[in-house]
Amino acid sequence: MSDSSVFQRSFGRSYPVAVSGAGVYIHTTSGQKVLDGSSGAAVSSLGHGHPAPIQAIVEQAQSMAFAHTSFFTNYPTEKLASLLLQQSNGAFAKALFLSSGSEAFESSVKLARQYHICNNQPRRINFISRKYSYHGNTLGALSAGYNPPRRQNFEPILSPVFHHVSPCFYSRDARDGETEDAYVSCLIQEFEEAFSRLDPTTVAAVVLEPVSGATLGSAPAAKGYLPRLRSICDKHGALLIYDEVMCGMGRVGTFHAWQALGNVAPDIQAIGKGLGAGYQPISGVLLARNVYKTLQDAAGDHPFISGHTYQGHAIASAAALAVQQTIIDDELIPNVRRMGELLSKQLQELTPRLKEVRGLGLFRTVDFLTSPDHRIASKVAATCLEQGAAVYLCSAAVDAVMFAPPFIINETEVHELVQIFVTSVKQVLEEAELGASRANL
Numbered sequence: 184m185s186d187s188s189v190f191q192r193s194f195g196r197s198y199p200v201a202v203s204g205a206g207v208y209i210h211t212t213s214g215q216k217v218l219d220g221s222s223g224a225a226v227s228s229l230g231h232g233h234p235a236p237i238q239a240i241v242e243q244a245q246s247m248a249f250a251h252t253s254f255f256t257n258y259p260t261e262k263l264a265s266l267l268l269q270q271s272n273g274a275f276a277k278a279l280f281l282s283s284g285s286e287a288f289e290s291s292v293k294l295a296r297q298y299h300i301c302n303n304q305p306r307r308i309n310f311i312s313r314k315y316s317y318h319g320n321t322l323g324a325l326s327a328g329y330n331p332p333r334r335q336n337f338e339p340i341l342s343p344v345f346h347h348v349s350p351c352f353y354s355r356d357a358r359d360g361e362t363e364d365a366y367v368s369c370l371i372q373e374f375e376e377a378f379s380r381l382d383p384t385t386v387a388a389v390v391l392e393p394v395s396g397a398t399l400g401s402a403p404a405a406k407g408y409l410p411r412l413r414s415i416c417d418k419h420g421a422l423l424i425y426d427e428v429m430c431g432m433g434r435v436g437t438f439h440a441w442q443a444l445g446n447v448a449p450d451i452q453a454i455g456k457g458l459g460a461g462y463q464p465i466s467g468v469l470l471a472r473n474v475y476k477t478l479q480d481a482a483g484d485h486p487f488i489s490g491h492t493y494q495g496h497a498i499a500s501a502a503a504l505a506v507q508q509t510i511i512d513d514e515l516i517p518n519v520r521r522m523g524e525l526l527s528k529q530l531q532e533l534t535p536r537l538k539e540v541r542g543l544g545l546f547r548t549v550d551f552l553t554s555p556d557h558r559i560a561s562k563v564a565a566t567c568l569e570q571g572a573a574v575y576l577c578s579a580a581v582d583a584v585m586f587a588p589p590f591i592i593n594e595t596e597v598h599e600l601v602q603i604f605v606t607s608v609k610q611v612l613e614e615a616e617l618g619a620s621r622a623n624l
Contacts, residue, residue: 199213207231218573219573221588225429233591235506235509236460236503238505239502239504240501242501247497250497259498260500270438274471275470280499281491284455287454295422296387298477307387310346310388311377312391315329315580316426351405371412384420388451389422392427397576399581400585401547402542403440403443412447424451424452425451425452431454433544454469459503460503462503462505527547529601534604538553542585547585548585559611562611588600
């Protein structure tokens, strides 16, 4: 749309207008049918036009749209919290619901700080994060994350209490012949050195994505990494915070991503995106029992003064409750595992110029074998959209494209998605070769 009054994400780009959605497809005003191969940004886990959340939204809007949480609670929020805790095998005691992943992550950081104040350890102000992580787009979340293009213009106003160590990316960063265990030992030693440099008594928490998002492209934590980080945090009295805004809520084939990676639970966890599957803006924070009890016991002397207007929003909670109940009732997480394996297999077999296919469940990334001067992922993603499939471009840290289709995708639709992608890759490579030939004439 060229005459839009909206401040769009990119200047000078005309966006197609999406007008409807059905299943794994989005339709535009030009009549194009686009297979949503990335669920937007790993959001639309139920696809588009699903009747369950739509009905829940309508019914809740008819009964009560909004009641401020400084005065009231509401049934959808209470039921959603109970459901999430029941699905978490005792890892969490309470849930808090907000509107965006950035809000959820920043609330996680504030809760960690509050925990240490309640424990009479106010010196704990430092957070150890990782390079090439992403935790949101607000200033606090940008400070914690390390996506260079997103941070660059705002560096002077970002918080200095966030410190960054190496990412966990075994397939890319391990030395020749280095075992996974040895690689993890090096990373753990780097964490130990960071604790020592900062003084362990000043560290509030370690924060990380168990499976990285689009900054590195669905890179899972290496074997043994999360258990050893848990041990470090416990030894030094720091909390462990997981950001599962993108990788959680069934996306990798387990309800929480950490359940597929050694089953090591955090103290605090941020969730979002797939929580409401795009039917309403909603995110959340899950708190372990020890954290909540500490906050509760000290509430008289140290109240947690934090709140958002749309916190615990009734319609958003109703939509998310319907989404999560549908995922359970329709047994969609097993389908995530099955279709994820099929997607990965086909991508490995058919993708030209392939370096690696990585990830878990329906959270997969194709990394191309290219040089820094001849990257193709951006053109591939654009060509895919032209050909009828939306895939997610990863950051400049990798030459890669990410796939995160809806949980409802079937075999025929996986084949279609892969076919459009492979055809697009071949087209981009052919155009690049033709351009190089002309340049040499």
